[in-house]
Amino acid sequence: MPHVCNRARRLILDGLDPVERDGHLAMEPLPSGADAADHALLGIDRHGRPIFAALHGHPAMSPNATPASRGIVDIVPAEEVAIYGAARSLIHWHARHGFCSVCGAPTRAVKAGWSRHCDACGADHFPRTDPVVIMLAEHRGRVLVGRQHSWAQGRYSALAGFVEPGETIEEAVARELFEEAGVRVRDVRYLMSQPWPFPSSLMIACIAQADDDALTLDETEIEAAFWVDADGVRAALADEDGAPFQAPPPMAVAWHLLDRWLAGVAPSPASA
Amino acid sequence: MPHVCNRARRLILDGLDPVERDGHLAMEPLPSGADAADHALLGIDRHGRPIFAALHGHPAMSPNATPASRGIVDIVPAEEVAIYGAARSLIHWHARHGFCSVCGAPTRAVKAGWSRHCDACGADHFPRTDPVVIMLAEHRGRVLVGRQHSWAQGRYSALAGFVEPGETIEEAVARELFEEAGVRVRDVRYLMSQPWPFPSSLMIACIAQADDDALTLDETEIEAAFWVDADGVRAALADEDGAPFQAPPPMAVAWHLLDRWLAGVAPSPASA
Numbered sequence: 001m002p003h004v005c006n007r008a009r010r011l012i013l014d015g016l017d018p019v020e021r022d023g024h025l026a027m028e029p030l031p032s033g034a035d036a037a038d039h040a041l042l043g044i045d046r047h048g049r050p051i052f053a054a055l056h057g058h059p060a061m062s063p064n065a066t067p068a069s070r071g072i073v074d075i076v077p078a079e080e081v082a083i084y085g086a087a088r089s090l091i092h093w094h095a096r097h098g099f100c101s102v103c104g105a106p107t108r109a110v111k112a113g114w115s116r117h118c119d120a121c122g123a124d125h126f127p128r129t130d131p132v133v134i135m136l137a138e139h140r141g142r143v144l145v146g147r148q149h150s151w152a153q154g155r156y157s158a159l160a161g162f163v164e165p166g167e168t169i170e171e172a173v174a175r176e177l178f179e180e181a182g183v184r185v186r187d188v189r190y191l192m193s194q195p196w197p198f199p200s201s202l203m204i205a206c207i208a209q210a211d212d213d214a215l216t217l218d219e220t221e222i223e224a225a226f227w228v229d230a231d232g233v234r235a236a237l238a239d240e241d242g243a244p245f246q247a248p249p250p251m252a253v254a255w256h257l258l259d260r261w262l263a264g265v266a267p268s269p270a271s272a
Numbered sequence: 273m274p275h276v277c278n279r280a281r282r283l284i285l286d287g288l289d290p291v292e293r294d295g296h297l298a299m300e301p302l303p304s305g306a307d308a309a310d311h312a313l314l315g316i317d318r319h320g321r322p323i324f325a326a327l328h329g330h331p332a333m334s335p336n337a338t339p340a341s342r343g344i345v346d347i348v349p350a351e352e353v354a355i356y357g358a359a360r361s362l363i364h365w366h367a368r369h370g371f372c373s374v375c376g377a378p379t380r381a382v383k384a385g386w387s388r389h390c391d392a393c394g395a396d397h398f399p400r401t402d403p404v405v406i407m408l409a410e411h412r413g414r415v416l417v418g419r420q421h422s423w424a425q426g427r428y429s430a431l432a433g434f435v436e437p438g439e440t441i442e443e444a445v446a447r448e449l450f451e452e453a454g455v456r457v458r459d460v461r462y463l464m465s466q467p468w469p470f471p472s473s474l475m476i477a478c479i480a481q482a483d484d485d486a487l488t489l490d491e492t493e494i495e496a497a498f499w500v501d502a503d504g505v506r507a508a509l510a511d512e513d514g515a516p517f518q519a520p521p522p523m524a525v526a527w528h529l530l531d532r533w534l535a536g537v538a539p540s541p542a543s544a
């Protein structure tokens with residue numbers, strides 16, 4: 001197997017969690033003799049040095065977000081957040097793709113860790129990124145927030161769901177709002193996107209106009225949902241006592257979606 | 273195994289290609305005794321009848337678009353285009369996921385064909401949808417079009433590439449334009465999306481502003497590329513003799529991307 005150059009560096013991880021040093025992701029020199037087949041190339045740093053992750057995952061590793069993995073976004077520069085996200089998604093994907101889904105034979109990492117190949121049947125397998133829509137329905141100056149059964153008490157957020165084969169982003173937004181809350185929408189507008197590497201989603205944040213505020217909840221998915229006005233959203237984002245709900249954390253795209261909606265409907269107290 | 277109700281209908285396919293009858297997708301009654309485990313539920317028609325697809329795929333079936341599969345978009349209603357796209361993506365996915373990527377054991381279709389389960393290790397596997405960015409870089413009234421080596425002579429289109437783990441839509445647009453054409457962009461703007469079930473992409477169409485028109489092509493990916501002005505795009509979309517390139521077909525999101533750009537930069541001759 002080819003060896004990798006000795007200027008290369010390797011991301012230090014604690015399981016799937018990041019390790020931080022002085023405001024950056026912790027790195028170490030890639031050991032001489034490291035096997036390229038056990039590593040994924042994550043990118044090139046500003047000094048031209050390649051950055052690798054060891055593909056040391058285990059299929060049973062939880063892909064769920066942890067305080068350390070969520071918190072890194074506020075600590076390291078944006079390009080390092082992307083490096084960490086890619087590492088986390090790739091390690092988890094490799095750990096769960098040791099075998100070929102076409103024929104059941106073992107696969108091996110190729111293309112600097114961005115693919116796996118099956119020598120038995122010749123199939124190539126690629127890491128997946130799952131598009132997810134996350135959206136606010138808007139009706140007469142209020143937006144819809146809901147909560148899942150498993151969330152901490154008081155936490156509400158934008159509704160969300162996977163984009164299914166055969167549909168557009170806009171159709172996925174309309175389908176999910178109708179399936180989960182019984183709300184019919186039009187005029188779906190894209191606002192922003194965010195990778196969510198737990199394990200490998202692409203969050204696509206949208207706002208849509210609801211024709212009616214009647215709710216019919218799918219109670220297997222959604223425990224509760226309600227329409228909240230700009231004052232309520234402002235109080236929740238500011239984490240005020242007496243806010244009508246507890247907002248998602250500022251690193252979540254749902255926080256920004258609520259913030260962007262608020263900026264669009266009402267001047268903030270600071271700018272008024 | 274559970275049987276499905278006898279009002280149900282089944283999509284008639286020719287391999288992975290659609291079959292059309294009187295402006296609609298051809299359907300047949302689901303045979304009595306059909307095994308739900310061999311079928312995927314695609315949706316419910318306007319009469320409340322479930323529509324299924326037989327999971328009759330083979331791993332070697334080509335996922336590539338054919339004249340019949342591309343053309344169906346102009347023949348049947350939009351909701352049937354979505355049904356066909358879902359059927360095509362699901363059949364191809366099931367055919368290539370008969371084995372568990374975690375442990376190599378056989379898997380079986382569950383959840384009405386929207387998942388596969390491994391009884392050996394307990395893993396659940398879900399159909400994938402791959403987000404792809406497709407984009408125009410714009411510079412002083414011109415946009416960048418390029419061609420791949422395999423395309424028909426004269427055909428040019430918007431550049432495109434898969435969104436990678438760890439990046440936003442906007443970062444993917446900037447990375448792909450830089451990697452494939454050496455063009456640096458800012459102000460990435462989302463325009464529209466389209467499912468592309470060959471086998472299972474979600475095309476995310478954007479426009480971005482280039483700072484410079486110098487090109488450095490990645491010739492493994494792009495055979496040629498050039499900047500074209502509004503007159504050239506108009507001639508190409510109208511399929512005029514003497515147009516500077518042959519545009520993608522009107523069913524492709526790239527056609528609409530060029531058309532939307534044109535509508536934004538210059539009044540059309542008809543509306544002027």
